[in-house]
Amino acid sequence: MALAQVGAQGQERIAAASALVVGVGGLGCAAATYLASAGVGDLSLADFDTVDATNLGRQVLFGPGDIGTAKAAVAADKLAQQNPAIRIRAITDRLDDSALQ
Numbered sequence: 690m691a692l693a694q695v696g697a698q699g700q701e702r703i704a705a706a707s708a709l710v711v712g713v714g715g716l717g718c719a720a721a722t723y724l725a726s727a728g729v730g731d732l733s734l735a736d737f738d739t740v741d742a743t744n745l746g747r748q749v750l751f752g753p754g755d756i757g758t759a760k761a762a763v764a765a766d767k768l769a770q771q772n773p774a775i776r777i778r779a780i781t782d783r784l785d786d787s788a789l790q
Contacts, residue, residue: 700728704775707731711784713764714738715747722750725768725775732768735780736760 708729710721713736724732740755740763755763765779
C-alpha cells in the first residue's frame with residue numbers, strides 16, 4: 690500500500706490472487722516468503738521432501754527443530770505465523786492431477 694504504483698486497488702488484487710510454489714527448497718523458501726509477505730491471498734506449497742540437516746544453511750524457513758518434518762508443512766506453518774491474513778495449503782505428496790484440483 691505504501692507504493693503509489695500499487696495502492697489500495699493493487700493490494701486488493703494481490704490479496705485476491707493465488708500462487709503455487711512447487712518445491713520449498715532454497716529458491717522456493719524465498720519465493721514463498723515474498724509471496725506471503727506481499728499478501729498473496731491463496732498460497733499453495735508443494736514439496737514431498739522432509740527437512741534435512743543439510744538444508745538448514747540455505748533454506749531459510751527451516752531450523753534444527755524441523756529436521757525430519759515435511760518441508761511444505763513446516764513452511765506453511767511459519768508463513769501462516771508471519772501473515773495470518775492469507776490462506777496457505779501444504780501439499781506434502783508428489784504432485785499429480787488429483788493433487789492440483
